[in-house]
Amino acid sequence: MSEPLALPRFRRRPRLRLGPAWRQPLAIAGATIAVAWFLIAIFAPLVAPYDPLAQSFTPTQAPSGAHLFGTDELGRDVLSRVIFGARITIPIALLLVGLAAAIGGLLGAVAGYLRGIADGLVMRIADLVFAFPPIILAMVVTAVLGRGLRNAALAIVVVAWPSYARVVRGLVLSVGDAEYVQSARLLGASARRALFRDVLPNIAGPVLVLMTLDLANATLLLSGLSFLGLGAQPPHPEWGSMVATGTQYFQFWWMGTFPGLAIFTAVLAFNFLGDSLRDVFDPQTAWRSEDTQD
Amino acid sequence: MTTAPTALADAPRARRSLVPSPSFLRFLGRRLVALVLLAIGITLVVFVLTQLVPTNAVTANLGEQAAGDPAAVASFKRHYGLDRPLPVRYVLYLKHVAEGDLGQSALTHDAVTHDLGQFIPATAELAIVSVLLAAILGITFGVYAAMRRNKLADHLLRVVSLGGISMPTFWIALVSLYVGFYRLGWFPGSDRLDPGQLPPPHHTGLYTIDALVSGRWSLFVQVLHHLALPALVLAAFNVSLLTRYTRSAVLEVAGNDYVRAGRAKGLPERTVIRRYILRAALPSVVTVLGLVFANVLTGAVLVEKIFTWPGIGQYAYNAAVALDVPAIAGVSLFVAVVYITVNFIVDVLYGVIDPRIRIT
Numbered sequence: 128m129s130e131p132l133a134l135p136r137f138r139r140r141p142r143l144r145l146g147p148a149w150r151q152p153l154a155i156a157g158a159t160i161a162v163a164w165f166l167i168a169i170f171a172p173l174v175a176p177y178d179p180l181a182q183s184f185t186p187t188q189a190p191s192g193a194h195l196f197g198t199d200e201l202g203r204d205v206l207s208r209v210i211f212g213a214r215i216t217i218p219i220a221l222l223l224v225g226l227a228a229a230i231g232g233l234l235g236a237v238a239g240y241l242r243g244i245a246d247g248l249v250m251r252i253a254d255l256v257f258a259f260p261p262i263i264l265a266m267v268v269t270a271v272l273g274r275g276l277r278n279a280a281l282a283i284v285v286v287a288w289p290s291y292a293r294v295v296r297g298l299v300l301s302v303g304d305a306e307y308v309q310s311a312r313l314l315g316a317s318a319r320r321a322l323f324r325d326v327l328p329n330i331a332g333p334v335l336v337l338m339t340l341d342l343a344n345a346t347l348l349l350s351g352l353s354f355l356g357l358g359a360q361p362p363h364p365e366w367g368s369m370v371a372t373g374t375q376y377f378q379f380w381w382m383g384t385f386p387g388l389a390i391f392t393a394v395l396a397f398n399f400l401g402d403s404l405r406d407v408f409d410p411q412t413a414w415r416s417e418d419t420q421d
Numbered sequence: 422m423t424t425a426p427t428a429l430a431d432a433p434r435a436r437r438s439l440v441p442s443p444s445f446l447r448f449l450g451r452r453l454v455a456l457v458l459l460a461i462g463i464t465l466v467v468f469v470l471t472q473l474v475p476t477n478a479v480t481a482n483l484g485e486q487a488a489g490d491p492a493a494v495a496s497f498k499r500h501y502g503l504d505r506p507l508p509v510r511y512v513l514y515l516k517h518v519a520e521g522d523l524g525q526s527a528l529t530h531d532a533v534t535h536d537l538g539q540f541i542p543a544t545a546e547l548a549i550v551s552v553l554l555a556a557i558l559g560i561t562f563g564v565y566a567a568m569r570r571n572k573l574a575d576h577l578l579r580v581v582s583l584g585g586i587s588m589p590t591f592w593i594a595l596v597s598l599y600v601g602f603y604r605l606g607w608f609p610g611s612d613r614l615d616p617g618q619l620p621p622p623h624h625t626g627l628y629t630i631d632a633l634v635s636g637r638w639s640l641f642v643q644v645l646h647h648l649a650l651p652a653l654v655l656a657a658f659n660v661s662l663l664t665r666y667t668r669s670a671v672l673e674v675a676g677n678d679y680v681r682a683g684r685a686k687g688l689p690e691r692t693v694i695r696r697y698i699l700r701a702a703l704p705s706v707v708t709v710l711g712l713v714f715a716n717v718l719t720g721a722v723l724v725e726k727i728f729t730w731p732g733i734g735q736y737a738y739n740a741a742v743a744l745d746v747p748a749i750a751g752v753s754l755f756v757a758v759v760y761i762t763v764n765f766i767v768d769v770l771y772g773v774i775d776p777r778i779r780i781t
Contacts, residue, residue: 153580255462259757260715262722264466266741267753271470274744347589351723354591355741370592374727380599387592395587402583 151406157399164393168213175207179364187379197381200372205381208364209389215276215365216393220345223280223287227345228338230284231291238292239299250296253289261286261344262351269357276365279358283348287341294337298330332408339401343394350390366390448772448779456765461515463757468514471750472507523754524747528739533751536736541755542626543613544725544732548717550629551652555659555713560706562660563667568694570672578664585661594654594724601650608650611729615643651728655720659713666709670702677701704774711764718756 167174177183186202188194196205238249256264268282302308308325316324350367352358359365366386373383441449505513517523523533566578602610613628614620621631621640629648632641674680675698683693721734722741729735733752740748772779 153583251462254459255466258459258463258761259466259753260719260760262719263737263753263756266722266737267467267470267749270741270744270746270749343587347587350589351591354589354723355738357741367589367591370589370595374591374595377595377599377603380596383592383595384599387589387595390589390592391584391587394589395584398583398587402579 151403153399154403157396157403160392160396161400164213164217164396167210168217171211171214175204175210177204177207179203179208179211180362187376187382189379190381196385197379199369199382200376200379205369205385208369209366209385211364212366212369212386212389213393215359215363216346216349216390219276219280219349220342223284223349224338224341224345227284227287227341228291228334231288232295232334234288235292235295235297236299239296239303246296249292253292256286256289259286262348265348265352266355266357269352274357274360276353276359276363279349279352282352283345286348287345290337290341291334294333295330298333299326302326302329336401336405336408339397339404343397343401346390346394346397444776444779445772449769452765452768452772456761459761460758463754463761464515464518465511467750467754467757468511471746472510518754523751526740526745526748526751528743528745528748533747536748537733537751537755540731540733540736543730544718544721544734546613546627546629547648547651547655547721547725547730547732548714549627550648551655551717552659552710552713554652555656555663555717556710558656559660559663560667560703562664563706564671564694564699566664566668567671567675575668578668582661582664585657586665588657589723590654590658590720591723591727593657594651594727597650597654598727609647613644613647613731615647618643651724651730654724654728655717658720659716662713662716663706663709667702667706670705671698674698674701704771707774708767708771711760711767714763715760718759722752 180203182201182203184194184198184202184204186198186200188198190197194204194206196209199205199208234249238246264286265279265282268285269279272278272281303326305325308321311321311325312318349358350365350370353365353367354371356368356371359368361368366389369386370383370390373379373386376382521534523537525531526533526536529536562578562582566575569575598608598610601608609615618640621628621635621637624631624634628644629641632638632644680693680697683697684690688697718734721730721732722737723734724730725732725734726738733755737749737752739745740752
C-alpha cells in the first residue's frame with residue numbers, strides 16, 4: 128500500500144533550505160525513533176535481556192518485571208525477540224529500497240534520456256507492475272520463488288522499482304528542458320556539467336523523499352509477507368510473523384501487540400521523516416510550524 | 422460533496438447535452454484500448470510467473486494417486502497444453518481464462534473460478550462499505566485540515582493521519598478484535614452473521630442489500646454489526662490517505678486568484694468553499710479512489726483471516742500459506758483486473774468531471 132507522491136515541478140533552479148525542516152518536531156521525532164531502531168538493531172545482543180531463540184521460560188506468561196513483553200507460546204522472551212527483529216527488518220528494508228532506487232532510477236534515467244523505444248518499453252513494464260496492487264504481486268512472486276526472507280525481499284524490489292523509474296524519468300524530461308539547464312548549455316557548459324550541476328541535484332531531492340517514504344512501505348510489505356507466512360520462517364524473530372503467531376494465541380494479547388507496535392513505530396518514524404523532507408521540496412502544500420497563512 | 426456544479430453562483434445553469442461530445446468519445450476509446458492492453462499484459466505476467474513454479478504442476482493438481490496413473494497425467498497435460506511450447510501454452514491459457522477456467526485449487530480441489538464466485542460477494546460487500554466509510558471521513562477531515570491550515574487541528578490531523586498510514590492493517594485488526602470483541606464484547610468476533618443465522622434470500626449476495634430487499638430490518642442491523650469492525654479496520658489506512666490527499670488538493674486550489682476574487686466580491690465563506698474550492702479540488706481526489714479500492718482489496722487479504730470473514734481475502738491467505746499456486750494466480754488475476762477496471766472507471770469519471778484532461 129503506497130501513497131501517491133505529489134512531486135514538485137521546478138521551473139527555476141530551486142534553493143534547498145534544509146534548516147526549517149529540522150526545526151520541526153515531526154522531523155525530530157522521526158529521526159529520534161529511526162536512530163533508536165538503528166541502534167537497537169546494531170547492539171541487539173547487548174540490549175536484549177535474553178536469547179531470542181531460547182525456549183527456557185514458562186510459555187505464555189503475561190508481561191511482568193522479568194519479562195516486560197511477556198513470553199510466547201514456546202517460552203521465549205517476547206522483548207528479546209522484538210529487539211532481535213530489528214536486525215531482520217531494518218537492514219533488509221534499507222537494502223531493498225536502495226536496490227529498488229538504483230534499478231528504477233537507472234532505468235528511468237535511461238528512458239528519459241533516450242526516449243523513443245527504450246522509454247516506451249520501460250514505462251509499459253512499469254505500467255504493468257502498477258496494474259497489480261503491490262502486496263498481491265509480491266505474494267505471487269514469493270509464492271513462485273518459494274518462501275523465505277530473501278525471496279520476499281526480491282519480490283518487494285520487483286514491485287518497488289517502477290515508482291523510481293517514473294519519478295526519475297519525469298524529472299529528467301522536465302529538468303532537461305528547464306530554462307536554467309538550456310541557458311547553462313548555451314553559455315557553454317558541457318553536458319557532463321549540466322548533468323552533475325543542474326540535473327542531478329534536482330532529481331536527488333524527490334528521490335530522497337521517495338526513498339524515505341518507501342522505507343515505510345517496504346517495512347509494511349515485508350512484515351505483511353511474513354504475516355502471510357511467505358517471508359521469514361520460524362524460528363526467526365521477524366515482527367510480521369510474530370504478529371501472525373499472535374493471531375493464533377488470541378487471548379495472550381502481548382504476543383501479537385508488541386511486535387506490531389515495533390512495526391508501527393519504525394514505519395511511523397520513516398513516514399515522519401519522509402513527510403518532513405517533502406515539505407522542504409514542496410512548499411506549496413507544506414505544513415509549517417509557524418503560522419504563515421498566504 | 423454537495424457542490425453546485427457552476428462557478429458563477431448567480432448565473433443560470435446551462436443544460437448539458439446528454440449526447441457525448443466527439444472529444445469525449447475519443448478519450449473513452451483511448452482508455453478502453455489501454456484497459457484491454459493492460460488486461461492482456463496482466464494475463465501475460467501471471468502466466469509467466471506461474472510457469473516459473475518449481476513445484477510439479479501435475480502432482481500439485483492431481484494429487485499423488487492420480488499422478489501415478491499415466492492416462493490421467495496425459496489428459497491433464499493435454500488439457501493445459503503442458504506438452505506444447507510456451508507461446509502455444511500462453512494462447513491456450515488465454516483461451517482458458519476467456520472461458521472462465523483458471524485451473525484447480527490444490528487446497529479446495531475445486532475450480533478456482535468456482536471458489537472465487539463463492540467468496541467474492543463477502544469481500545465485495547466489505548470493500549464497498551469500507552471505501553464509502555473512508556471517502557466520507559477522509560474527505561471531511563481533509564477539507565477541515567486545509568481550512569484550518571497551520572492551526573492546531575491541522576497539525577493534529579497530520580500526526581494522526583501519518584499514524585494511520587503507518588499501522589500494519591493486520592495488527593490493527595488483531596488489536597481491535599481483541600479490544601472490541603474479546604474485552605468489551607461490543608462487536609461480534611467473526612463471520613458475516615450470528616452463528617446459526619440463515620442468510621437472507623439470495624439476490625445480490627450482498628447481505629445488506631438482500632436483507633433490505635426482503636424487508637428484514639433486524640437482519641440488516643445484524644449484518645451491519647458484523648461489518649462494522651472489519652470495515653473500520655480496512656478504512657483506517659484509507660481515511661488517513663484521503664485526509665492527506667484532500668488537504669493538499671484543497672490547498673492547491675485555495676491559493677488561486679478566482680478564489681480571492683470570490684472572497685473580494687463579498688461571497689460568504691461557505692459559498693467560496695463549496696462552489697469555488699471544493700468544485701475544483703474534488704475531481705483530483707476522485708483519482709485516488711482507485712488506489713483506495715486497491716488498498717481495501719489487499720488489506721482484505723491480510724485481515725479477513727483474522728475476522729474469519731468468508732471472502733477472497735481469506736481464500737488468498739489460505740492459498741498463500743499453503744503455496745496453492747493456481748489459487749494465488751487466480752486471485753491476483755481477479756484482483757488486478759478489478760483494480761484496472763476501477764481505475765478505468767475513475768479515469769472516465771474524471772474525464773466527465775474535468776474536460777481538460779481528455780486532451781492528454
